[in-house]
Amino acid sequence: MTGLRHLTAGRGWLFGALALATAMATSMGARAEDTLDIGFNAPLSGPAAGWGLPGLTGINLLVDRINAEGGLDVGGKRYKLVVHQFDNEYTPSKALQGARQLVLEHNVKIILDVGGSTGDAQLPFLTEHKVFYAPEATADINPKRPYIISGADYFPRGEMMRMAYISQMYPQAKRYAVVSQQDATSLVGQAWEVGAAKAVGFDVVYDEFYAPDTTDFAPVVTAILATKPDIVSLSISWPDFIPLLMEQLYQQGFKGIVAANYIEPEQALQRVPADWLQQVKAIDSYPLFDDPWWGDPSAQHDFAAKWNARYGAGGPEDLKRPMNGIDWLYTPMLQAYLASVQKAGSVDPDKVLAAFRSLDTISTIEGPTAVTGEEMWGEKNMISPLVPNNEFRADCNCKRVQSLTRFETWFAAHKDAVIAEVRRRNQMWDQRQ
Known part of the structure; x- marks a missing residue:
């Protein structure tokens, strides 16, 4: 099968994101005076909650690490990252309610979500306000929705x-x-x-x-x-x-x-x-x-160790469950957005979008990801890690x-x-x- 067999052992080049969060942050003693607000408008309850709720753990690990190291350095200005969450229950009307609340009350610059029907409900509002939307559902990408970036999730x-x-x-x-x-x-x-x-x-x-x-x-x-x-x-x-x-x-x-x-x-x-x-x-x-496939050192092994120390058995925020495949899933898109903010040297959405599209690859905890999407979605707004x-x-x-x-x-x-x-x-x- 073309393109399948010769890459099945391709683990070696997934090890390049160990220090990504550190590279995003400034020196330990610095303090961020301004905030960059992030919205998590996803199902936290209901039958689709398994696609949403666990993802907060990975987001919090990344955000807390960057903040502990002084915040995100954007063109010499430091930003403290703040996460705001809303339970949309994977219901379109609630997703729109959440988007309005997160943007109008908290001034979020990006919203992470499952996407699909909940994306359709909030995207006209988010596009009008030039707020980035990073869904799991890569199919939400559309040239008429320029501020969608997606792809860390493997769908479809x-x-x-x-x-x-x-x-x-x-x-x-x-x-x-x-x-x-x-x-x-x-x-x-x-x-x-x-x-x-x-x-x-x-x-x-x-x-x-x-x-x-x-x-x-x-x-x-x-x-x-x-x-x-x-x-x-x-x-x-x-x-x-x-x-x-x-x-x-x-x-x-x-x-x-x-x-x-x-x-x-x-x-x-x-x-x-x-x-x-x-x-x-x-x-x-x-x-x-925590799959042995990834090896040590690797970004995946590093994430698993930090997740288990915080959320695993005996940790300060013990969730009474093992780590799963959603815990890390929203983190790469947030990394991709923050990397684009840094490349742009600005939180201005148009500059950030141009920076994202100018990149050929972005390093995340999934490894190096291609930046692509034109053939499937009509726009270069997708990251594409190995599947x-x-x-x-x-x-x-x-x-x-x-x-x-x-x-x-x-x-x-x-x-x-x-x-x-x-x-x-x-x-x-x-x-x-």
């Missing part, structure tokens, strides 16, 4: 690379079924994923959506299994839905491959046994930063990285087929304006 590149990974590692699996809740994010993500599935030669036997208020997933899974799939992708299903869907797959006897955008093993193991989870692989795209594929392992009751892939290499060879499917479903950026 991860959706495509899971198809590439499965086709290479499990060539006997051919019959592919996909399902997720019907919302703006899933419509886009599933379009790119199905495009990739077709590009690698899968036979798409089921491609549907369920209602977001679904509580009984037995009929959903029964309909899927009636098509006799080898692969069941839960795609962009919300984190709280994944264990319920997996429970039904287990109870109804599925023994093929299960994949999804994000799988939290701790939650899944409350519904299914570990040996079954390992049997079906439980492939997702959000790695743990991981993880599988569940019963010996640790956790997921482990199996490969890292440079998305651009694979996409160059398959983009015509993928984009044709996205356009057929009216989900290309210029079809969703």
Whole structure:
């Protein structure tokens, strides 16, 4: 598979971000007199909270480190970073309420969020006020929304690379079924994923959506299994839905491959046994930063050590849970924004945007990330780190990285087929304006 095999061992060049936060800050004795306010307008409760709430931990680690070292040095002026949060419950009306509150009351310069339907609700307001928006959902990028920057989250590149990974590692699996809740994010993500599935030669036997208020997933899974799939992708299903869907797959006897955008093993193991989870692989795209894959030294190892010291067992803010794949997820986009502020020497949004687009790569805790996006979204507003594929392992009751892939290499060879499917479903950026 072009672009996949030769990069699966490409760990060595992920070690360059160890001192990034320190480089952003000034000397230890200095004090910041002005503030640079950051908004976290994301689901902190409800079925999508697993995509939002944990991300505050990584944000706080970065912000507290920079502030402890004197604040962010911007053209010789120091800024204290301040984080303001709002629980939008992944509800569009609440997301707009949160955006208005964060901008008008707290003067935030950037808002981080899951994106998708919540992005659509607040983006007209944020664009009018020239406030940056950094969602997980990279598909929110659009030339008419110039202040969106995204990409630390692998959506929908991860959706495509899971198809590439499965086709290479499990060539006997051919019959592919996909399902997720019907919302703006899933419509886009599933379009790119199905495009990739077709590009690698899968036979798409089921491609549907369920209602977001679904509580009984037995009929959903029964309909899927009636098509006799080898692969069941839960795609962009919300984190709280994944264990319920997996429970039904287990109870109804599925023994093929299960994949999804994000799988939290701790939650899944409350519904299914570990040996079954390992049997079906439980492939997702959000790695743990304490995975031995990253090695020591690495930015990932450094993050994990600091996270565990603060939020892990016995730490001062013990969360009574292990670190997961969302804890770090919002940090790279905040790093990318702050790096652009520093390059611009200003917090002026137009200067910051120009600085972001002038960069070819940005170093983050994910490693060096390309700055790209024109072919997928019509604008150079996306960072693109290597995309991981993880599988569940019963010996640790956790997921482990199996490969890292440079998305651009694979996409160059398959983009015509993928984009044709996205356009057929009216989900290309210029079809969703």
